[in-house]
Amino acid sequence: MPITYDAEKRLFTLQTANTTLSFGVFDHGYLFSHYYGKKVKNADLSQLWQPGASGFTPNYDGAPDGRHALDVIPTEYPSYGGGDFREPAIGVEFENGSRLLDLVYQSHTIEKGNKEPDGLPGLSGGDETLEVTLKDAFTGLVVVLRYVVFADIDIIVRNSRIVNETGKPLYITRALSASLDLCEGKYDMISLYGGHCYERQICREPLRHGTQSVGSRRGTSSHFHNPFIALAAPETTETAGEVYAAALIYSGNFIAQADVNYQDAIRLQIGIHPADFRWKLENGDSFVTPEAVLTYSATGLNTMSQNFHNAIKYHLGHTKFRNAPRPVVINNWEATYFNFNEEKLLELIGSCNGLGIDTFVLDDGWFGHRDNDRSSLGDWFVDKNKLPHGLTPLIEKCEAQGMTFGIWFEPEMISEDSDLYRAHPDWCMRLEGRPYCRGRHQLILDLSRDDVEQYLEKVIGDILSTYRISYVKWDMNRHFTDAYSANLPADRQPEIFHRYVLNLYKLLGHLTETFPDVLFEGCSGGGGRFDMGMLYYDPQIWTSDDSDAIERLKIQYGTSLVYPPQAMTAHVSACPNHQVGRVTPFRTRAAVAMSAIFGYELNPLSLSEQERASIADQTAFYHSIQPLVMDGDFYRIVDPFTENSCCWMFVNKEKTEALLTYVQKLRIPYWHRKIKLTGLDPDATYYVDEIHGGVKFRAGGDVLMNAGMAIPCANDFEDKVFKITKVD
């Protein structure tokens, strides 16, 4: 039984394979947190809960003695007005202007399995769900806290539902998904920051007193911060030490923060960003917050990542592509940009014949009269100037070569030079008459409007049902400004960001259900919307517009903190690299891209004979290792943020096969690197086989993990890839 309730002690205990979370109902009805951490057998942790004497911290009404100040008591879902001066999880404004709330326990239910939240993506296949109903007696406002246990992967999902039973409309001003009060301790905060072409760099800094937060107010989760936060003990490494982590299944504005009070107690929170957010809730209506995915690891960061990876691989999304084989793609963007016609594309497709590439993806520029990025977004009709016979000749050419055809859309955008804009100038986000911003010369469609969502269902559906398309690259190339909807009343304007995300999910849900055989890939100027919300519909995301192999080491390494390699698309592109101008070996570019969902972003005809000839070998090798990349456990071995090289490995569940990828950044004279492997069976013997080199030997798993293995001296940007197979 993963979730138990001790009625006598009024104590909830949530158990996973290696963790325990416990909280109880106290006298007044408050839900006080007892413990989250390494698994303990005894569910009664109430001795841990100690009200502390504290000055200038008022006691709540009905407190049993003078030491019950909410400001210092660990609480499950803190609210405003009753003496907890830290960051609340919820904020409401009632009709009379009052923001006071006092949420106390009413009832609870424990049920087998779990249901995904209405209208929002969530994890499925949970073991048990606990719902605890809290109520503000004075107004009748109800908050239901939901916990879903995924026992074998050490994941606990949390979110909340706010129900207006007050008889009058109210405004929600803050609705976080999870708030976690942890005991005092010293922790580093880990977050993923970045920018365009520079996504998910790792930031690790000691927590200090006060609030430290990351977030996005750009309308999407963004390149700049990722909806994830971890708190690791200072000594925590990849393989040892404790770490708490939370990620949000949401693609819009978010906040992730940690607050440390003067007693060193920590409050960890994640949810929709409260800035620019206010939601009017009519009487009888409810508001559901996105799911927060929580995990705790006592064995380092790699376990944290694997817990998240397992949640995504086995529990996120319903498409048939979840944890299933993916095509090797060739994409024409860096090969042609906007400069193509039918002849050029047919030649490009023809050049792929026999190379083992599964899908050709036609990127930006095939619609309206889009010869550059100044026009046509919104006009999802084939440009007959460039493609006089439509998409059919391209599709037929692909199919004649045993390939399928994919296509690029940027559905959420509108160009002022488009038929759509001329017909519906009110469909974009802005305030009529007021000067507004453009980003990449384009405006954002106001997807908070249902008519816009329906239009997109129709036009994209038309293309997908007219042509044999197996793959859609779904792009989104600017962030929100002028966030105003011509369709919303004044007091609902601050709902625009969340309504946009809800309708985006509706649109993606409709299209992925209507076209179940189409694989959707997410993209937002590269990895600008790389989050679990998008991964629910798009099981893989273009990781970055920076396709340089050396930059990609950090980007893919950082991304792997939360997201499995099977969620990342990575392509071999031409050199000098178009983003940074660097020249790296063709083989290294392939080794890095093969550590994810592999493909190409170049014109094979522009390659040397030798490079072109190696594509068939690369795709054959990748097809042979893709099951390991998809389903294997991923281990980070050498950190490219701190070292002059990078190394990671995949190990299958049976621990009989592994793949180790090592990449040198700059060569160091006489440098023979020794590295310790992870995840192998210590009692097994393995055969280590360097794919393109002469290192071949047998060694015990215990030796490889404890003594390590030597990596032969590598040149600038050189790769060393090893297949490791159990022999007995």
Ligand code: GLA
């Ligand atoms: C974005 C994407 C690229 C490409 C271009 C096309 O930048 O990240 O991969 O599709 O748009 O305009």
